[in-house]
């Protein structure tokens with residue numbers, strides 16, 4: 001840390017000869033420096049511990065060993081470690097000029113020969129002071145940039161053991177331009193992962209365009225993704241830029257990628273392969289520089305097996321595949337995620353809630369979380385609103401109650417009843433889809449279809 005910019009330069013002078021210290025003090029004070037003096041290497045460390053300095057001017061030779069300059073030299077790496085931006089200038093008798101060279105190698109910025117020439121000494125000090133200040137300013141900016149970059153990353157809580165290889169992989173692929181397919185059950189954080197990868201990539205300054213492929217109807221798919229020119233079809237009253245073009249030099253995140261219409265897949269693949277596209281109704285070829293991230297909660301390999309998804313397209317998309325484990329397989333993250341959502345929602349609803357009591361934590365740890373992190377988030381949000389006290393209790397979470405009370409089946413529509421039965425089967429079987437399917441008398445894939453339909 002330095003003293004404030006524009007204030008007097010604060011200099012630490014170290015020498016074991018009193019008369020030298022006094023002479024330097026007088027000289028430097030007269031030139032507007034704020035001067036501190038010490039008589040030993042230990043004194044330097046102690047002073048640095050107490051005050052902020054802009055400069056250190058130190059002799060290399062101390063009484064313990066007056067000729068080699070070792071004592072002063074040995075201190076230099078320590079000083080560099082403490083603060084690499086602090087300029088250190090060494091003083092040395094002309095006969096030990098080798099010592100000065102060695103000192104520069106150890107991190108001293110400059111050296112002054114003894115006996116010194118006042119004008120030269122002052123010039124050296126003021127140059128080093130300016131350089132040190134510039135260096136510190138640039139380091140501070142760099143640090144601020146780093147913080148900004150870090151702040152730009154979406155919150156991604158993943159402390160559990162199972163998540164470590166996942167995080168490692170994300171960190172490794174983020175800066176590359178590799179296409180990444182993120183898979184995982186509903187609510188496991190696929191979109192968060194995609195945003196994280198974009199924010200940690202070299203394209204972070206570019207746009208992240210998110211497209212829910214499942215929400216685009218077949219008829220407009222091509223024009224939404226690749227754009228169209230005016231008049232190319234009845235509704236095309238003006239030119240339209242497609243998502244691919246919007247994401248140029250950035251990232252395109254294709255969510256629910258399994259829903260891409262079969263007949264669009266060939267064109268889609270071609271664009272991915274060549275980076276070239278034509279807007280609907282135009283013959284002009286445009287080049288786009290887009291990194292593609294995609295996500296799905298279905299097993300694409302299975303869909304390929306059924307002939308509903310081109311295998312070559314899958315291999316284009318999943319250069320790297322990141323599988324997000326369900327929450328029940330990473331229960332260690334539950335307390336952290338719980339605290340994270342609690343903080344967010346307590347702030348949002350201006351409620352002073354400190355945390356979860358033991359019963360609540362127990363309930364959260366043993367719940368099956370079929371809806372994964374999203375379900376946890378909703379449960380905590382509701383509890384923050386409902387809890388009468390300053391701690392959330394298990395009854396505020398409503399995890400058990402939900403199964404027993406709530407609307408009766410006969411009061412529900414057929415769809416709601418089906419959804420409720422599926423949710424309770426999943427909860428009973430800790431989110432294990434195969435066992436839940438068995439207990440409902442459904443095949444696994446029939447249950448998956450329903451999970452998809454109900455957004456469970």
Ligand SMILES: Nc1ncnc2c1ncn2[C@@H]1O[C@H](COP(=O)(O)OP(=O)(O)OP(=O)(O)O)[C@@H](O)[C@H]1O
Nearest residue numbers: 155156157185186187188189190191192297373374
């Ligand atoms: N690791 C995490 N840390 C913090 N928040 C998370 C994490 N994972 C998920 N969330 C939060 O949980 C919610 C669901 O996450 P997200 O939308 O990314 O899931 P998803 O896998 O895309 O779900 P779906 O398949 O239903 O689209 C979001 O609000 C997200 O912010």
Ligand SMILES: [Mg+2]
Nearest residue numbers: 190191255295
């Ligand atoms: Mg999603």
